[in-house]
Amino acid sequence: MxxxxxxxxxxxxxxxxxxxxxxxxxxxxxxxxHGRGEAFSPTDLVSAALGACMMTIMGIVAGRHELDLTGVSFEVTKHMAAEPRRIAQIDLQFRMPASLSAKDRTILENAARTCPVALSLNPEIRQQVQFLYE
Incomplete structure (x- = not known):
């Protein structure tokens, strides 16, 4: 299928x-x-998919460690290169609970960076990932 x-x-x-x-x-x-920008562009979807994948993998790991990530959010910014037109960089900023221990933070951040989308993107695409604990 x-x-x-x-x-x-x-x-x-x-x-x-x-x-x-x-x-x-x-x-x-x-x-x-040449578009109207009235919906996600395909490259917007790639950028959002990176954040969603990282968040999903963190959720899986959080479940194993009995951590509640409800309310975790991210903001993504895509940077395009002109020649050839392609994604040059994806900036992700995650807002995480301040209550997470240093050990849990390390586990979750490592999990996020090894999500399937992150590992599938061309290595030339810079992935700038920031975790803010609030």
């Missing part, structure tokens, strides 16, 4: 459907590349 199906809907937009769940996402080209 396929992971997803997608179709081009015109005007630099796509509609993709997750096969197992039926959930749908839309993409639009960014304003700086």
């Amino acid at each position: 396929s992971t997803a199906t997608a179709r081009y809907t015109g005007n630099l937009r796509t509609e993709a459907t997750h096969t197992a769940s039926g959930n749908t996402i839309f993409t639009d080209a960014p304003v700086d590349n």
